[in-house]
Amino acid sequence: MTRFRIGTRKSTMALAQTEEIARRLQAAIPSLDIEIVKFETTGDSDQTSKLLTHGGKGGAFVAEIRRAMLDGRLHAAMHSLKDMPGNEETPGLVIAALLSRDPPGDVLVLRRGLSLDEFRKDGGRGFKIGTNAVRRAAYARRLFPQAELIHFRGAADTRIRKLDNGELQRLPDGGAVGPADALIMARSGLERVGLSDRASFDFAAADMLPAVGQGIVAVECPSLDWETRRILATIDDGAARSCADAEREVLWVLNGHCNSPIAGFATIDRDQMTLTASVLDEDGGRFIEAQRAGPADRPRELGRAVGLELLANGAAELIERSRPR
Numbered sequence: 001m002t003r004f005r006i007g008t009r010k011s012t013m014a015l016a017q018t019e020e021i022a023r024r025l026q027a028a029i030p031s032l033d034i035e036i037v038k039f040e041t042t043g044d045s046d047q048t049s050k051l052l053t054h055g056g057k058g059g060a061f062v063a064e065i066r067r068a069m070l071d072g073r074l075h076a077a078m079h080s081l082k083d084m085p086g087n088e089e090t091p092g093l094v095i096a097a098l099l100s101r102d103p104p105g106d107v108l109v110l111r112r113g114l115s116l117d118e119f120r121k122d123g124g125r126g127f128k129i130g131t132n133a134v135r136r137a138a139y140a141r142r143l144f145p146q147a148e149l150i151h152f153r154g155a156a157d158t159r160i161r162k163l164d165n166g167e168l169q170r171l172p173d174g175g176a177v178g179p180a181d182a183l184i185m186a187r188s189g190l191e192r193v194g195l196s197d198r199a200s201f202d203f204a205a206a207d208m209l210p211a212v213g214q215g216i217v218a219v220e221c222p223s224l225d226w227e228t229r230r231i232l233a234t235i236d237d238g239a240a241r242s243c244a245d246a247e248r249e250v251l252w253v254l255n256g257h258c259n260s261p262i263a264g265f266a267t268i269d270r271d272q273m274t275l276t277a278s279v280l281d282e283d284g285g286r287f288i289e290a291q292r293a294g295p296a297d298r299p300r301e302l303g304r305a306v307g308l309e310l311l312a313n314g315a316a317e318l319i320e321r322s323r324p325r
């Protein structure tokens, strides 16, 4: 049998996620001969320009690796579900597996030597929080109204090194900001790069609603490659899929772009699903939130209802305002 080739970006986090896919596939199908194929992408080599300008890291990576699958160079590709565009479908490709969800929330990572009490005592006054996500910036402005939010990017492990070294973040216009005193990062990402001991504080979902799909690793493959789909079905997690269907339906209804200020998070309790979603203003001034519960086996219906409620409350205007031009 030919080797089963899975494509991935080369970052520490992406490799850890792909190795997890390989481990689960190997456990399900011991005879499978798996090869991990590493891709260098525009998103990784261009560390300075704002992600926004090329449609998000997802946008750049997704296009390149998808070509390889459609050309037959790969059987499948790893994605963070969070980074997959929610406002379009890719003809010829399908998300054939979603791994069981890792912790979905965000954490605060402080520069070494800075204590949480010190950081929090005056609403963050005098401190700089680095993040590239409109969603995180908007929630952070609410939680730490006195802190300064600065643009900060890079792979998870690189970002923490920059934080500890007090490095400035270069901006696309040639300027620089920083150094940052704190970062906001996904707990799952931090764990995957082996740095979970750096989490100073876990944000509750109610205080910082996770991004749609956060914590879920996705595996994509050509939709007509039935053999690959059968293989990937062995590691597909039903609960992750239901939550993903509900959360991504919100993106679909809102026609959200790659860096949309949209948050969405579903949980399942027995046969009930609860879905919360929000649309945020870049400066944290306006929040539109909606929450509904419904049968867990009808996730899209719930996503649609929540998405339409957000639209009825003015979501489209906030999303259009943040669209990259």
Ligand SMILES: NCc1[nH]cc(CCC(=O)O)c1CC(=O)O
Pocket: 057, 080, 081, 082, 083, 156, 184, 185, 186, 188, 189, 213, 214, 215, 216, 217
């Ligand atoms: N944009 C990069 C990215 N894509 C997915 C995750 C987190 C892990 C996940 O959601 O599975 C991260 C890092 C971060 O947001 O801190």
